[in-house]
Amino acid sequence: MSKDNQILEEFTSKEYEHGWSVNYEADEAPIGLNEEIIRWISAKKEEPEWLLEWRLKAFRTWKSMNEPEWANVHYPKVDFQKLRYYSAPKQTKKPKSLDEVDPELLAIYERLGISLNEQKRLQGIAVDAVLDSVSVATTFKDTLGKLGIIFCSFSEAVKEHPDLVKKYLGSVVPMTDNYYAALNSAVFSDGSFCYIPKGVRCPMELSTYFRINAANTGQFERTLIVAEEESYVSYLEGCTAPQRDENQLHAAVVEIYAAAHAEVKYSTVQNWFPGDKEGKGGIYNFVTKRGICAGDHSKISWTQVETGSAVTWKYPSCILKGDHSVGEFYSVAVTNNMQQADTGTKMIHIGKNTKSRIVSKGISAGKSQNSYRGQVQVMKRATNARNFSQCDSLLMGDRCGAHTFPYIDIQNPTAKVEHEATTSKIGEDQIFYCNQRGIDTEDAVALIVNGYAKEVLNQLPMEFAVEAQKLLALTLEGSVG
Amino acid sequence: MLTIKNLHASVDGTPILRGINLEVKAGEVHAIMGPNGSGKSTLASVLAGREEYEVTEGEVIFQGKDLLDMAPEDRAREGVFLAFQYPVEIPGVSSTNFLRTALNQVREYRGQEPLDAVKFLSLMKEKMKLVEIDQKLLSRSLNEGFSGGEKKRNEIFQMAMLEPTLSILDETDSGLDIDALRIVSNGVNQLKSDKNATIVVTHYQRLLDYIVPDYVHVLYKGRIVKSGTKELALELEEKGYDWIKEEVDSAAV
Numbered sequence: 213m214s215k216d217n218q219i220l221e222e223f224t225s226k227e228y229e230h231g232w233s234v235n236y237e238a239d240e241a242p243i244g245l246n247e248e249i250i251r252w253i254s255a256k257k258e259e260p261e262w263l264l265e266w267r268l269k270a271f272r273t274w275k276s277m278n279e280p281e282w283a284n285v286h287y288p289k290v291d292f293q294k295l296r297y298y299s300a301p302k303q304t305k306k307p308k309s310l311d312e313v314d315p316e317l318l319a320i321y322e323r324l325g326i327s328l329n330e331q332k333r334l335q336g337i338a339v340d341a342v343l344d345s346v347s348v349a350t351t352f353k354d355t356l357g358k359l360g361i362i363f364c365s366f367s368e369a370v371k372e373h374p375d376l377v378k379k380y381l382g383s384v385v386p387m388t389d390n391y392y393a394a395l396n397s398a399v400f401s402d403g404s405f406c407y408i409p410k411g412v413r414c415p416m417e418l419s420t421y422f423r424i425n426a427a428n429t430g431q432f433e434r435t436l437i438v439a440e441e442e443s444y445v446s447y448l449e450g451c452t453a454p455q456r457d458e459n460q461l462h463a464a465v466v467e468i469y470a471a472a473h474a475e476v477k478y479s480t481v482q483n484w485f486p487g488d489k490e491g492k493g494g495i496y497n498f499v500t501k502r503g504i505c506a507g508d509h510s511k512i513s514w515t516q517v518e519t520g521s522a523v524t525w526k527y528p529s530c531i532l533k534g535d536h537s538v539g540e541f542y543s544v545a546v547t548n549n550m551q552q553a554d555t556g557t558k559m560i561h562i563g564k565n566t567k568s569r570i571v572s573k574g575i576s577a578g579k580s581q582n583s584y585r586g587q588v589q590v591m592k593r594a595t596n597a598r599n600f601s602q603c604d605s606l607l608m609g610d611r612c613g614a615h616t617f618p619y620i621d622i623q624n625p626t627a628k629v630e631h632e633a634t635t636s637k638i639g640e641d642q643i644f645y646c647n648q649r650g651i652d653t654e655d656a657v658a659l660i661v662n663g664y665a666k667e668v669l670n671q672l673p674m675e676f677a678v679e680a681q682k683l684l685a686l687t688l689e690g691s692v693g
Numbered sequence: 694m695l696t697i698k699n700l701h702a703s704v705d706g707t708p709i710l711r712g713i714n715l716e717v718k719a720g721e722v723h724a725i726m727g728p729n730g731s732g733k734s735t736l737a738s739v740l741a742g743r744e745e746y747e748v749t750e751g752e753v754i755f756q757g758k759d760l761l762d763m764a765p766e767d768r769a770r771e772g773v774f775l776a777f778q779y780p781v782e783i784p785g786v787s788s789t790n791f792l793r794t795a796l797n798q799v800r801e802y803r804g805q806e807p808l809d810a811v812k813f814l815s816l817m818k819e820k821m822k823l824v825e826i827d828q829k830l831l832s833r834s835l836n837e838g839f840s841g842g843e844k845k846r847n848e849i850f851q852m853a854m855l856e857p858t859l860s861i862l863d864e865t866d867s868g869l870d871i872d873a874l875r876i877v878s879n880g881v882n883q884l885k886s887d888k889n890a891t892i893v894v895t896h897y898q899r900l901l902d903y904i905v906p907d908y909v910h911v912l913y914k915g916r917i918v919k920s921g922t923k924e925l926a927l928e929l930e931e932k933g934y935d936w937i938k939e940e941v942d943s944a945a946v
Contacts, residue, residue, distance in 0.1 A: 640744070645781040647765035648741050648774075649795035649851065650802070659794060663785025663834070 241298035247271065250398055253298050257367050257401070260374060270387040270397030277391045283554040284583040284615055285523045290461055290496065295430045297399045352416065361445075362407040363418050366434055369405035376407055380438050384467035384504045384531070392463040392498040392525075396432045400465070403433035408443040408474075417673055419448035430461040437467070439474035441507060446477040448676055460485075462521075463498045472507025472534060477515070479672050481680050484520035489578075491550030494522025501528035505537030505563075513540040514557065515671040517680040519687040522551060527585065529558035532566035532594075539568040542668040544680075546687050547580030547612070556586040556617075561597035561627070570601040573665050576612035577688055583615040590627040599629045606664050607637045608657075608688070636664075658685035694719050694890050695760075695859055700751035701915075702739045709735045711915035712751070717859070720887040724901055724926060725894045727912035728934040733894045734778060736912070737863040740892075741775040742768050755859065769795075770802035772858030776848040776865050780836045788831040788847060789817070792854055799855060820853040824880040841868035849880040860884070861892045866900040878903030898930035913941055 241252055250271055254264040279289065356363050362373060369377050387397035404420045420435065439445055449466075462484060468476050478501075487494025497520075503512035514528040530539025541557035559568035568588065576582040582605065590597045605614035616633050638660055646656035662669065662681050669677050695717040702710040709732045717723055727733050739746045740753065742765035753760040760768060783791065797807040808816065821828065824846045836844050845865055852860055862881065866874055881904050885891065893904055901909075901923060909926045911919040913934070918941045919925065929937075 639781070641781050642783055644743055644765060645777065645783070646791075646795070648769050648777075649791070649855065650766055650769040650799040651795050652764075652766045652798065655794060655798065659786055659791065660783055663783055666785040 239298075239300045240296055243296050244293050245295070245297060245399070249297055253399060253401060256298065257370070259370060262378065263370060266382070266387065267398050270394050271399075273388045274391065274394035274398055277388075277394060279391050280525075283525050283585070284581065284617070285525060285552040285554050287496065287523045287552070292395075295461060297430060297432070298401050300401075356414070356416075359412050359415070360409040361412060361414055362405065364405055366400070366403040366405050366436070369436075373405070373407070376438065377405065377436070380436055380467065380469055381434075382467075384469060385465050385500050385502050390500060393465050393500040396434065396463050396465045396500070399430075400432045400434045403464070404435045406435075406437045406445065406447065408437075408439045408445045410440040410471075411442045412440075413443065414445040417446050417448055419450070421450045430463065432462075433464050435464070435466040436469075437476060437478070438469045439471060439476045439510075441471045442473040443471075444475045446673060447479070448673065449478070449480045450483070460494075461496045461498070464500075466499070466501040466528075468503030468512055470503065470505050470507065470510040470512050470537075473509045474507065475511040475513075476503065477513045478503070478528070479515040479676055481517045481672075481676060481683065482520055482524075483683060485522075486520045486549065486551050487522040489549045491522065494551075495520065497521035497524045497526060499526045501526065502531065502558075503529070503539075504531040505534050505539060505566075507537070508534040508563070509536045510534050511538040511540075513538075513542070513671070515542040515668065516544070516555075517665075517668070517672070517683065518543065518545040518553060518555060519683050521553070524551075524553040524555055526555045527557055529560070530568065531560045531562065532568065532597075533562045534566075535563040536565045537563055538566070540671075541568075541570045541572070541586075542671045543572045544575065544665040544668045544684070545572070545582055545584075546575040546684060547577070547582045548687055549578040549580060551578075551580040553581070554583040554585055556584045558587040559589070559599060561588075561590040561594040561599070564593070564595045565597070566594055567598045568600075570599070570603070571667055572601075572603045573668055574603070574605045574614050575608070575661060575664070575684075575688070576605070576614050577608040579611045581613045581615070583617060585617040585619075587619040587621070588629055589621045590624050590629070592623045594624050595626050597624065597627045597629075599627075601629075601631045603631070603633045604664070605633075605635045606661070607635065654685070657688055661685070661688060694756060696754045698752050698754075700736075700739070700753060701749045702735060702746045703749055704735070704745055704747070708749070709746075709915055710739065713912075713915070713917060715910065715917065717890050717892065719858075719890055721908065722885070722891045722893065722904060722906045724906035724909045724923075725892060725912055726896070726898075726909060726926060726929060728938070729896070731912040732915045733896075733912050734863055737775060737861045737892070737894050740768075740861060741765060741773060766798070767802070769855075769857075770799045774852050774855055774857030774860045776845070776852060776860065776862045778864040778867060780839075780844045780848055782837045782839075783835040784837050786835050787833060788835050791835050792817075792831075792851060795851075796854060816854065820850060823853050823883055824850045825876050826850050842870065842873035845869055845873065845877055846880075849877050849884075853880065853884055856884075856889075858889050859892070860889065861894065862904075863894045864896065865893070866895055866897060874900065875903060898926045901926045911937055913937060 241249055247268060250267050254267060385393050388394055406418055408414055437447060470476050484495035484497055505512055512530050518524055528541060532539050539559050545553045545555050547553050556572060557570055570586055572584045574582040574584055584603045586601060588599045603616050607614055614635060618631055620629055642660055643653055643656045661684050669680055672680055697713050697715040700710055700713040713736060725733050735746060739748060748761055793813050800807055826846050830843060865877060893906060906923055909921050909923060910917045919937055
């Protein structure tokens with residue numbers, strides 16, 4: 213093995229730090245998946261009839277669908293009958309404020325470095341914390357309420373704002389959209405709901421933290437963000453899971469609706485358990501994220517830093533329906549050890565003068581496989597559509613892989629579509645140069661990787677960017693040579 | 694300060710250095726000259742700790758410590774600085790950020806407090822003047838898109854910031870026009886003191902008009918075959934390296 217690989221090897225063998233789990237009393241559905249379970253979940257959540265029907269319809273469709281196999285990932289098939297579809301920490305009554313939330317549950321989030329109390333209050337970020345299947349607590353609700361902003365758990369939205377939920381649920385990602393989206397539609401247990409009224413700029417970052425704690429439990433959350441005309445919101449999502457030997461399934465759906473002149477920025481720092489060095493355990497992250505720029509001059513921007521999960525299958529997309537609407541996708545995806553990621557975006561240009569920008573930075577280390585898959589589609593009436601795509605791959609060592617699958621479909625001759633791709637390696641020369649200035653190898657790799665990912669990290673809100681930088685360094689720690 | 698005894702080193706099993714002996718004292722400037730392929734750059738790389746070079750024999754003592762036993766970053770922290778012949782580009786990392794990371798790691802090693810942003814910037818401003826480097830250049834990605842002259846000036850600027858005890862300049866004159874050469878040499882001369890030492894590796898005498906050496910050594914086939922004062926460099930300039938090669942090769946037969 214060359215020296216390069218040795219350094220990479222050492223640098224990428226860092227253990228996952230959120231691998232712990234906590235025993236709490238849980239309210240669980242029986243294992244398995246059938247109509248009874250769906251009725252059970254729906255009843256548990258005291259849902260209206262229409263929603264139960266919606267779930268059942270999704271379930272029936274899902275049964276007739278096949279698991280997609282086109283992605284460049286390989287894993288043993290999930291046995292959907294062996295999973296548990298609902299697990300909630302037992303709370304005697306629904307907490308009205310943070311003070312009433314079980315201190316044990318708050319402690320879980322404290323341990324993750326996500327304080328639902330003081331810290332976030334000081335930083336002015338509103339948090340919705342989702343543990344396994346349900347939302348544990350949402351902070352800052354009152355402050356936001358005064359502006360007419362609704363930010364709450366999905367279950368609560370179903371109860372308090374049924375008309376809004378009914379209007380937008382499944383409007384961007386139809387229940388039958390794809391295999392995992394259909395599954396999610398059938399069994400989703402909770403998630404976050406966010407509504408920004410006309411003309412309101414949300415004064416703080418809204419954020420959701422997802423954590424899977426229970427074993428053998430799938431997490432199927434739904435996030436729905438609706439931004440009315442001329443509104444603005446920046447939304448953050450973070451995730452972790454305990455270290456378990458078996459694979460766990462996470463199949464979420466995120467829908468974003470942006471009306472005319474509205475802007476939504478959605479940032480994710482995903483740190484699900486990636487499995488151990490031999491590839492045992494880890495999260496299967498099969499997520500459907502899509503936003504629609506429904507109104508003219510609207511804008512949706514996705515930023516993701518993907519460091520975790522054993523297998524990632526995820527394509528946050530934008531439907532640019534409104535004229536002059538803008539879609540952006542900024543991504544850093546790191547894979548190490550045996551991780552596999554097939555991620556990218558779709559930009560569907562429907563309106564006139566629509567613009568999209570894709571910046572994807574893949575980093576592969578160990579024996580991992582990292583694929584970018586992107587689709588740029590310009591429809592017939594999308595005059596003057598513009599797209600710029602940049603897909604860079606950084607390889608660490610010579611046993612990993614980087615793949616790029618760009619699909620371009622143009623039906624309007626005025627479209628301008630640009631695609632740039634590069635592949636590079638962290639060189640021994642770069643590391644030695646840093647060493648010679650007194651910087652040790654681990655910090656040198658962190659410096660080089662962060663430099664490489666800078667364009668994407670710059671898109672993240674400040675506090676998240678710092679977190680993401682640290683996470684990149686941690687993920688690759690022990691992997692350089 | 695630096696004692697090199699019978700140093701042998703090879704790359705992929707091919708011996709390059711075959712018994713170097715050199716003594717460098719504080720306050721001195723040594724020039725290492727020699728024809729292409731004589732092992733000049735190898736010597737610089739071995740001292741800095743580049744991994745591809747395997748030391749097969751000999752020892753190097755730097756300020757009482759075994760230099761060869763140290764990791765490259767520790768050599769740097771102990772005060773060894775190499776100005777690279779081909780400075781490396783690091784996209785997305787500004788020179789400023791890079792240097793601050795480096796300086797604070799060196800300071801930490803020496804038990805000093807890290808410099809905060811304000812102190813760091815004022816130190817930078819002071820040192821920038823030495824090599825007439827522009828702040829705009831330092832906020833750009835390290836060496837990316839820099840001209841040859843800018844890269845070399847940036848090397849000397851880093852040297853000024855890190856204040857090494859032993860500086861090794863590896864062909865710093867290559868690729869420099871006469872103005873850049875003057876600026877770079879000026880910087881080096883101003884950094885000279887009776888507490889530090891400089892090893893200048895060069896192919897041409899030209900640089901030595903600006904950085905005047907106390908000693909000149911000629912490296913050929915991995916050994917120092919001739920040592921002298923700056924007059925030796927002038928003689929080499931006039932006569933080339935062939936007469937030395939002949940001298941050595943005939944003695945070997």
